[in-house]
Amino acid sequence: MIRDVRSKNPVLKILLAIGGWNHGSDNFTRMVATQSNIDASNSMTFIRGNGFDGLDLDWEYPANRGSPPEDKQRFTQLVETLRTKYDNEVLTSGRSRLLLTAAVAAGKSTIESAYEINKIAQHLDFINLMSYDLFSDYNSVTQHNSPLYKSLVPYDAFNVDFVINMWLNRGTSKHKLILGVATYGRSFILRDTIQTGFDAPTNGAWTPGSFTKEKGFLSYYEICSNINNQGWTEGWLDEQQVPYAYTGDQWVGYDNTRSVTIKVRYNQDLKHIFLINQNQILID
Numbered sequence: 001m002i003r004d005v006r007s008k009n010p011v012l013k014i015l016l017a018i019g020g021w022n023h024g025s026d027n028f029t030r031m032v033a034t035q036s037n038i039d040a041s042n043s044m045t046f047i048r049g050n051g052f053d054g055l056d057l058d059w060e061y062p063a064n065r066g067s068p069p070e071d072k073q074r075f076t077q078l079v080e081t082l083r084t085k086y087d088n089e090v091l092t093s094g095r096s097r098l099l100l101t102a103a104v105a106a107g108k109s110t111i112e113s114a115y116e117i118n119k120i121a122q123h124l125d126f127i128n129l130m131s132y133d134l135f136s137d138y139n140s141v142t143q144h145n146s147p148l149y150k151s152l153v154p155y156d157a158f159n160v161d162f163v164i165n166m167w168l169n170r171g172t173s174k175h176k177l178i179l180g181v182a183t184y185g186r187s188f189i190l191r192d193t194i195q196t197g198f199d200a201p202t203n204g205a206w207t208p209g210s211f212t213k214e215k216g217f218l219s220y221y222e223i224c225s226n227i228n229n230q231g232w233t234e235g236w237l238d239e240q241q242v243p244y245a246y247t248g249d250q251w252v253g254y255d256n257t258r259s260v261t262i263k264v265r266y267n268q269d270l271k272h273i274f275l276i277n278q279n280q281i282l283i284d
């Protein structure tokens with residue numbers, strides 16, 4: 001599989017990612033508990049043996065979700081240990097240096113508790129910012145999960161621009177920061193069918209999409225189908241520069257070609273790298 005992809009694009013870099021939301025913190029906490037538990041050689045053997053170009057740490061999140069506060073410093077140690085070992089490997093292997101990257105949180109309080117940004121940013125080749133899922137409280141009001149800018153309603157910290165600047169101001173260089181864009185929306189049940197915009201009262205997450213089958217989520221292609229075939233109404237959040245759609249008591253905030261184009265331009269202005277998350281977006 002990796003060989004097939006590489007034959008089409010020889011300069012492609014393919015990373016092995018470990019972690020994710022469902023993986024949680026437990027096994028990471030056990031690993032970083034002592035320095036000797038961090039077996040960098042093992043990871044190198046696996047990465048080289050399977051043709052990967054490096055490792056993406058997707059611990060969601062150090063010092064969060066059952067992980068003790070000291071895991072913030074231990075995560076830094078993990079990054080430093082792997083970096084040193086990977087750098088040394090080059091001397092004997094004569095191969096190109098393994099990449100070391102991390103997928104990181106975009107919520108302000110999680111960032112503050114989880115990362116010594118100035119330290120990890122020196123050692124990581126890229127920082128994959130999960131700048132989506134910024135809202136998921138389905139029981140209050142409609143909110144967009146990945147707005148570019150803040151709204152007039154005071155949820156100041158929960159937008160892409162804020163989070164990007166937080167990572168930059170605390171010591172990440174621009175060329176390392178990768179802006180994540182989701183190709184799905186988060187869907188709500190509206191409390192009434194009169195208030196259908198942003199900050200409208202909600203009553204839980206909407207039922208799963210017919211293909212993706214995950215409560216509170218709709219994929220971009222499911223949203224397109226709702227708009228094109230089911231008569232959903234599209235709206236645009238001017239302050240936040242992102243779209244939403246609704247019908248009856250259903251509401252979804254998502255990204256489309258217009259909002260992704262705006263995010264790409266924002267990105268180019270700041271000289272970031274850009275990443276599309278999950279399934280492919282259809283650019284027409």
Ligand SMILES: *[C@@H]1O[C@H](CO)[C@@H](O)[C@H](O)[C@H]1NC(C)=O
Nearest residue numbers: 022023024025026027028030
């Ligand atoms: C954590 O590690 C244990 C022991 O190796 C393993 O059985 C379990 O599947 C791991 N948990 C996750 C979420 O990977």
